[in-house]
Amino acid sequence: MPARANRNLLIVAGVLLVGAVGRAPITSVGPLVADIRHDLGLTSAASGLLTTLPLLAFSVFSLIAPRIAGRIGLERSLGLALVLLAGGIVVRSLPTQLWTGTLAVGAAIACFNVLLPGVVKRDFPDRVAQLTGGYSATQSVVAAVASGTAVPLAAMAGGWRYALGGWALLVLVAVAVWVPQLRHGPASAARPAVRRAPLPWRSPLAWQVTAFMGMQSLCFYVLVAWLPTLEREHGIAAAVAGWHLFASLAASVVANLTVPVLIRRLPDQRLIGAGCAACIGLGIAGLQWLPWTAGYALAAVLVTGFGAGMALVVCLSLFSLRTRDDSQTAALSAMAQAVGYLLAASGPVLIGALRDLSGSWTVPVAALCAMAGLMAVAAFLAGRSATVTVAAWTPLPETSGRLQSSERP
Incomplete structure (x- = not known):
């Protein structure tokens, strides 16, 4: 029992550290885009593309990650992704290697996004929402810190290359903590063989x-890309708009920690999912149509950030709650993220185009509110108590919406 407890503790620590490095290498780029553009002579x-390329990588490599895990196991796949991330961060900071490194960073994080829910489903089936909320909160906190400290770090370290490259150190810490798991290959006494379930393209529930x-x-x-610009066009100072984005991420952390409690107490996730969409829609609407003062804008930002934080935990939890084992979880996660991030990559571009065509934020904000609906x-x-199959969804027992062992076959 002590050995098993120690192993579980190491897995939890590893999952949290993977979460910590799962967004920071991307959010640290935004504040430094102006410096990167000036240094390299990039066009607009x-x-x-610096922010869009990782999302496109998420979409493509989400389909590849389950295949790798099926061959070498979840543990070794995540270890390989950590090494790739560390290498990508370093390479991205080298002369003439910006795009190669950025693509490697996106590919590595795509593996985290797809495979972590499978690890949680397999090793902690009764604690899916709690651990999902924990690593989502860690991810949000470190992402906010990365965004807020990017410019000061660049000034202290001597340029944007060092500010971005420094995140490789945290990745190496994650690698060190994850090393004990690497002895578990595709099959061992501690881990069963990894099966690769087919992607559930024909399942209505999977598409939901x-x-x-x-x-x-x-x-x-869209909010990460355009919130500061929207606020500045409504008269909010640039510095205040930057802090509002930080406040939005902070509100999402509170939601990350709150949602697991709600998921355990409710029979399914329908009301929670609809509630987070309502928060996002109302917050976005408030940004456009509430009286434009810093106080009203902050309130709208907090509501939107809380809704976004709720949505992330619900979404990641659904990958586990709508499937029966870790291979099915990885398959559903791969499908949802491949399509989902392709859609997400188009969002900032389309919203920016609507802003240019309409000449104001009214039409783009209305489109986002419709999207929230x-x-x-x-x-x-998607929040119904059901499980994904290739052909259709199959109802589970009434208690299956709760995070209990009855979800397992």
Whole structure:
């Protein structure tokens, strides 16, 4: 028992550290785009690709990650992804290697996104929401810190290359903590053989989870890309707008820690999913149509950030709650993220185009509110107590919406 407890403790620590490095290498880029653009002579389109390329990598490599895990196991796949992330961060900071490193960073994080829910499902089936909320909160906190400290670090370290490259140190810490898991290959006494379930393309429920995943990701990345600009065009000072983005991420951390409690107490996830979509829609609407003062804007930002934090935990939990084992969890996660991040990658571009065509934020904000409405419908459908199969969804027992061992076959 002590050996098993120590192993579980190491797995939890490893999952939290993987979560910690799962967004920071991307959020640290935004504040430094102006420096990168000036140093490398990038066009506006190329600068935008710095934030879009990782999302496209998420979409493509989400389909590849389960295949790798099926061959070498979840543990070794995540270890390989950590090494790839550390290498990508370093390479990204080298002369002429910006795009190669950025692609490697996106590929590594795609593996985290797909495979971590499978680890949680397999090793902690009765604690899915708690551990999902824990690593989501860790991810949000470190992402906020990365965004807020990027410019000061660049000034202290001597440039954007060092500020971005420094995150490789935290990744190496994660590698060190994850090393004990690497002895578990595709099959061992401690881990059963990893089966690779087919992607559930023909399952309506899988598409409902996918729709929820895509729309919540689109709303999040649109806000990350355009919230400061929207606020500045409404008269909010640039410094205040920057702090509002930080406040939004902080509110998402509170939601990350709150949602697991709600998931355990409710029979399914329909109301929680619809509620987070309502928070996002109301917050976005408030940003456009509430009286434009810093106080009202902050209130709207907090509501939106809380809704986005709720949506992330619900979405990641659904990958486990709508499947019966870790291989099915990885398959559903791969499908939902491949399609979802492709949709998310288009969001900032389309919203920016609507802003340019309409000449104001009214039409783009209305489009985002409509997206939040569709997200609520998808959440209500995906939140039912059911399990994904290739052909259709199969109802589970009434208690299956709770995080109990009855979810397992």
